[in-house]
Amino acid sequence: MSRALEAMGIIARSVEKVSRDIDEEEVEGFVDSLLEAESVFLMGAGRSGLVARAFAMRLMHLGFSVHVVGETTTPLHGENDLVVAISGSGETSSVAEMGEIVEESSGTELALVTGSRSSTIGRLADHVVELPGLDELEERLGVEDISAYAPLGTLFEETVFGFLDGVVSRLMERQGQTEKDLALRHAALE
Amino acid sequence: MSRALEAMGIIARSVEKVSRDIDEEEVEGFVDSLLEAESVFLMGAGRSGLVARAFAMRLMHLGFSVHVVGETTTPLHGENDLVVAISGSGETSSVAEMGEIVEESSGTELALVTGSRSSTIGRLADHVVELPGLDELEERLGVEDISAYAPLGTLFEETVFGFLDGVVSRLMERQGQTEKDLALRHAALE
Amino acid sequence: MSRALEAMGIIARSVEKVSRDIDEEEVEGFVDSLLEAESVFLMGAGRSGLVARAFAMRLMHLGFSVHVVGETTTPLHGENDLVVAISGSGETSSVAEMGEIVEESSGTELALVTGSRSSTIGRLADHVVELPGLDELEERLGVEDISAYAPLGTLFEETVFGFLDGVVSRLMERQGQTEKDLALRHAALE
Amino acid sequence: MSRALEAMGIIARSVEKVSRDIDEEEVEGFVDSLLEAESVFLMGAGRSGLVARAFAMRLMHLGFSVHVVGETTTPLHGENDLVVAISGSGETSSVAEMGEIVEESSGTELALVTGSRSSTIGRLADHVVELPGLDELEERLGVEDISAYAPLGTLFEETVFGFLDGVVSRLMERQGQTEKDLALRHAALE
Numbered sequence: 001m002s003r004a005l006e007a008m009g010i011i012a013r014s015v016e017k018v019s020r021d022i023d024e025e026e027v028e029g030f031v032d033s034l035l036e037a038e039s040v041f042l043m044g045a046g047r048s049g050l051v052a053r054a055f056a057m058r059l060m061h062l063g064f065s066v067h068v069v070g071e072t073t074t075p076l077h078g079e080n081d082l083v084v085a086i087s088g089s090g091e092t093s094s095v096a097e098m099g100e101i102v103e104e105s106s107g108t109e110l111a112l113v114t115g116s117r118s119s120t121i122g123r124l125a126d127h128v129v130e131l132p133g134l135d136e137l138e139e140r141l142g143v144e145d146i147s148a149y150a151p152l153g154t155l156f157e158e159t160v161f162g163f164l165d166g167v168v169s170r171l172m173e174r175q176g177q178t179e180k181d182l183a184l185r186h187a188a189l190e
Numbered sequence: 191m192s193r194a195l196e197a198m199g200i201i202a203r204s205v206e207k208v209s210r211d212i213d214e215e216e217v218e219g220f221v222d223s224l225l226e227a228e229s230v231f232l233m234g235a236g237r238s239g240l241v242a243r244a245f246a247m248r249l250m251h252l253g254f255s256v257h258v259v260g261e262t263t264t265p266l267h268g269e270n271d272l273v274v275a276i277s278g279s280g281e282t283s284s285v286a287e288m289g290e291i292v293e294e295s296s297g298t299e300l301a302l303v304t305g306s307r308s309s310t311i312g313r314l315a316d317h318v319v320e321l322p323g324l325d326e327l328e329e330r331l332g333v334e335d336i337s338a339y340a341p342l343g344t345l346f347e348e349t350v351f352g353f354l355d356g357v358v359s360r361l362m363e364r365q366g367q368t369e370k371d372l373a374l375r376h377a378a379l380e
Numbered sequence: 381m382s383r384a385l386e387a388m389g390i391i392a393r394s395v396e397k398v399s400r401d402i403d404e405e406e407v408e409g410f411v412d413s414l415l416e417a418e419s420v421f422l423m424g425a426g427r428s429g430l431v432a433r434a435f436a437m438r439l440m441h442l443g444f445s446v447h448v449v450g451e452t453t454t455p456l457h458g459e460n461d462l463v464v465a466i467s468g469s470g471e472t473s474s475v476a477e478m479g480e481i482v483e484e485s486s487g488t489e490l491a492l493v494t495g496s497r498s499s500t501i502g503r504l505a506d507h508v509v510e511l512p513g514l515d516e517l518e519e520r521l522g523v524e525d526i527s528a529y530a531p532l533g534t535l536f537e538e539t540v541f542g543f544l545d546g547v548v549s550r551l552m553e554r555q556g557q558t559e560k561d562l563a564l565r566h567a568a569l570e
Numbered sequence: 571m572s573r574a575l576e577a578m579g580i581i582a583r584s585v586e587k588v589s590r591d592i593d594e595e596e597v598e599g600f601v602d603s604l605l606e607a608e609s610v611f612l613m614g615a616g617r618s619g620l621v622a623r624a625f626a627m628r629l630m631h632l633g634f635s636v637h638v639v640g641e642t643t644t645p646l647h648g649e650n651d652l653v654v655a656i657s658g659s660g661e662t663s664s665v666a667e668m669g670e671i672v673e674e675s676s677g678t679e680l681a682l683v684t685g686s687r688s689s690t691i692g693r694l695a696d697h698v699v700e701l702p703g704l705d706e707l708e709e710r711l712g713v714e715d716i717s718a719y720a721p722l723g724t725l726f727e728e729t730v731f732g733f734l735d736g737v738v739s740r741l742m743e744r745q746g747q748t749e750k751d752l753a754l755r756h757a758a759l760e
Contacts, residue, residue, distance in 0.1 A: 001214070002214045002217055002218060002360065003356075003359055003360045003363050004217050004218075004221065004353075004356040004357050004359060004360035005209045005210070005212060005214065005217065005356055006356075006359075007355065007356040007358075007359035007360070008205065008208075008209040008352045008353055008355070008356035009206060009209045009210070011205065011352045011355055011356070012202050012203070012205035012206035012209060012352060013202070013206065015198065015201065015202035015205065016199055016202035016203065016206070018198075019195045019198035019199045019202060020195070020199070022195060024191070024192045024195065027192055027194050027195065028192060028194075031194065046247065046377065047244045047247055047248075050240045050241075050243050050244045050247075050642075051240075051244075053240050053452045054237045054240045054241075054347070056452050056453050057236065057237055057240075057452055057453065058237075059453075060452075060453045060454075060455055061341075061342070066453050067453055068452050068453060070567075071451055071452060071453070072433045072436050072437055072440075072448050072451060072620075073436050073437065073439075073440045073446045073447055073448060073451070074440075074567065075440055075565060076564075076565055076566065076567060093667075094664065097663075147368070147369040148359065148362060148363070148368070148369070149359045150355065150359070151251075151358070151359075151362065151368075151369040151372050152251070152369060152372060152373060152376070154355050154358075157244070158351060158352060158355060161348060161351055162198045162201045162202060162348060163194075163198055165197065165198070165201055165340065165344050165348060166193075166194040166195060166196075166197040166198035166201070167194050168197075168341070168344075169193055169194060169196075169197035169338065169339045169340070169341075170192065170193040170194035170197070172338060172341065173193045173338070178337070178338070178341075179337040179338070179341040179342060182341050182342060183342060184456075185455060185456055186342070186456065187236065187450075187454065187456060240452075243642045246642050246643050247642055247643065249643075250642075250643045250644075250645055256643045257643055258642050258643060260757075261641055261642060261643070262430075262623045262626050262627055262630075262638050262641060263626050263627065263629075263630045263636050263637055263638060263641070264630075264757065265630055265755060266754075266755055266756065266757060283477075284474065287473075374646075375645060375646055376646065377640075377644065377646060381594070382594045382597055382598060382740065383736075383739055383740040383743045384597050384598075384601065384733075384736040384737050384739060384740035385589050385590075385592060385594065385597065385736055386736075386739075387735065387736040387738075387739035387740070388585065388588075388589040388732045388733055388735070388736035389586060389589045389590070391585065391732045391735055391736070392582050392583070392585035392586035392589060392732060393582070393586065395578065395581065395582035395585065396579055396582035396583065396586070398578075399575050399578035399579045399582060400575070400579070402575060404571070404572045404575065407572055407574050407575065408572060408574075411574065426627065426757065427624045427627055427628075430620045430621075430623050430624045430627075431620075431624075433620050434617045434620045434621075434727070437616065437617055437620075438617075441721075441722070527748070527749040528739065528742060528743070528748070528749070529739045530735065530739070531631075531738070531739075531742065531748075531749040531752050532631070532749060532752060532753060532756070534735050534738075537624070538731060538732060538735060541728060541731055542578045542581045542582060542728060543574075543578055545577065545578070545581055545720065545724050545728060546573075546574040546575055546576075546577040546578035546581070547574050548577075548721070548724075549573055549574060549576075549577035549718065549719045549720070549721075550572065550573040550574035550577070552718060552721065553573045553718070558717070558718070558721075559717040559718070559721040559722060562721050562722060563722060566722070567616065
């Protein structure tokens with residue numbers, strides 16, 4: 001089998017493995033905090049930032065008031081707002097800096113989706129969802145040198161994309177929304 | 191099991207299923223066209239555009255001259271350049287419009303990664319990689335109403351993200367690069 | 381005097397000249413339509429799009445509900461919303477395409493800031509502000525070959541940036557806001 | 571005269587005033603450093619970042635290898651590259667952080683366009699262009715409470731936009747390029 005498709009298969013199995021190991025209560029707590037927030041702000045750097053944007057787009061389709069930190073018209077976060085940070089290491093410096101600002105703001109909560117609960121941003125956050133065992137996937141999947149198949153943060157980025165789309169499905173269920181409801185809020189121009 | 195993690199599992203199984211069904215020659219032809227291009231231009235709308243950006247970032251880490259159509263400093267494509275379109279339906283209007291411009295440009299090739307080979311952009315493209323069977327995943331995975339688990343283009347977006355990271359792994363193999371080579375080209379500031 | 385500063389002076393005189401020639405009623409009508417809108421959507425291509433974003437940022441500082449067409453979390457426009465197009469020629473194809481969509485949407489108004497009232501988008505728009513005489517500035521300012529000092533759309537882009545910041549000042553006056561009010565809504569992280 | 575057009579006139583006069591007060595040698599030194607650089611990297615936060623992007627777009631039209639810090643495909647800066655920071659105060663934290671990284675990189679130069687030479691970034695930079703007297707424009711133009719006409723960084727943002735377009739004109743002159751040369755490199759799709 002070609003290396004490209006072999007790597008794609010390893011990625012799929014990693015997402016599948018993590019989906020079985022995440023703490024379900026943590027996930028439901030995250031869903032609650034999204035549903036309770038007045039506005040939701042997403043942030044992340046590099047490819048995690050792109051995945052954060054993809055989730056933000058679906059929250060918009062779901063009818064949330066949602067913004068991406070650093071975009072043109074993003075207002076200042078305020079009381080009853082939720083800031084969601086996406087960071088594999090939990091150490092990304094620009095995200096941590098914003099995390100500190102959020103924690104000093106009265107009434108704004110900080111959630112983190114990460115591979116490492118015991119990180120700088122993890123210690124700041126009010127809610128953490130840990131995608132567990134990313135470090136041990138090599139062993140668990142029986143792959144030799146997983147970095148040749150999924151370099152740098154690839155496994156976190158792929159896994160968190162799958163996880164956040166899972167959260168979208170749960171939000172649809174909680175709010176009784178169907179695909180048609182989302183389609184109605186889709187941008188007119190592509 | 192919570193709906194969020196159930197949906198995440200369905201996404202993982204979809205990526206896995208598609209990885210076994212893609213045409214390997216098509217993939218290797220796409221890898222060849224990337225390696226032969228002077229500059230690579232990525233384009234896509236909405237969430238497919240975000241996945242296109244994530245792939246563009248890795249091509250930059252691999253040392254490619256790469257641009258995203260519509261970004262600030264993206265030059266005009268020229269001879270020996272490759273434009274890669276990401277479109278699930280192969281019908282996205284802004285992408286199709288650019289596809290026509292590319293096809294009229296002498297010496298620039300157009301590649302498409304899509305769920306539908308027999309689409310408007312599919313007919314324009316010099317190279318097509320089809321992620322097959324996305325329409326039939328409901329049946330194949332035995333899921334009732336898959337749109338409640340993965341609404342709108344979710345399965346394409348998740349699958350193409352996994353596929354393009356598979357291509358990154360193959361490019362590393364073809365060029366003899368390791369994770370360390372990529373890390374050296376990583377942006378200094380996050 | 382160095383060419384750079386000579387060109388900068390010509391740009392300044394162009395902005396000044398246009399500020400004396402704009403129709404004041406047109407401007408006040410545009411200000412009214414901004415104040416009456418539920419949400420404001422900005423759009424523009426290339427450098428006009430960047431100027432549109434700079435105006436959108438100030439509208440956010442003023443407390444408006446404001447979005448930029450094409451950004452991640454921009455919802456679909458709806459009733460009582462205003463879409464503002466920035467286009468020197470009034471012919472930019474992606475902007476015109478969106479203009480047509482807006483005009484077919486019941487209850488959404490379209491405003492255009494342009495150098496050419498009698499353009500495709502000009503004919504679609506409910507409100508037009510024309511920055512007049514951009515074509516004749518060469519003659520009016522006594523400059524030979526102005527395109528060497530201000531190539532392509534430079535004079536429109538510079539003039540519309542000045543104009544839109546003028547509109548910000550008028551909005552502050554109409555709403556009784558001061559610089560301090562704007563500063564309070566400024567993004568926390570830069 | 572309406573407030574909007576009055577403010578627009580004040581902005582025009584500010585740009586004109588600053589164009590007469592800039593140090594011509596500083597400007598020519600900046601032009602030299604642009605022409606000598608292998609690649610140019612632009613950076614700025616907020617509206618200064620948008621103006622930086624507008625300048626980057628023109629450098630691309632002029633045929634430069636140019637990137638914007640923080641965009642998707644921006645590579646790591648290297649030897650013989652020039653990083654250009656746009657910051658009114660010279661204190662913007664993300665820009666200063668990047669400035670420090672650049673100064674520690676062997677062979678990369680840092681230029682700053684600012685209202686304040688004696689700032690944090692000003693002290694780091696190899697080349698500074700100061701747009702002088704922005705603090706004193708109220709007095710010089712005989713305007714009472716200029717912040718009601720041009721709040722926050724408006725006068726810097728407007729002035730630096732005019733200045734950078736002046737630099738474009740000088741680069742055209744130095745390289746013997748005409749508007750037609752720039753138009754040929756303009757993006758195909760708008």
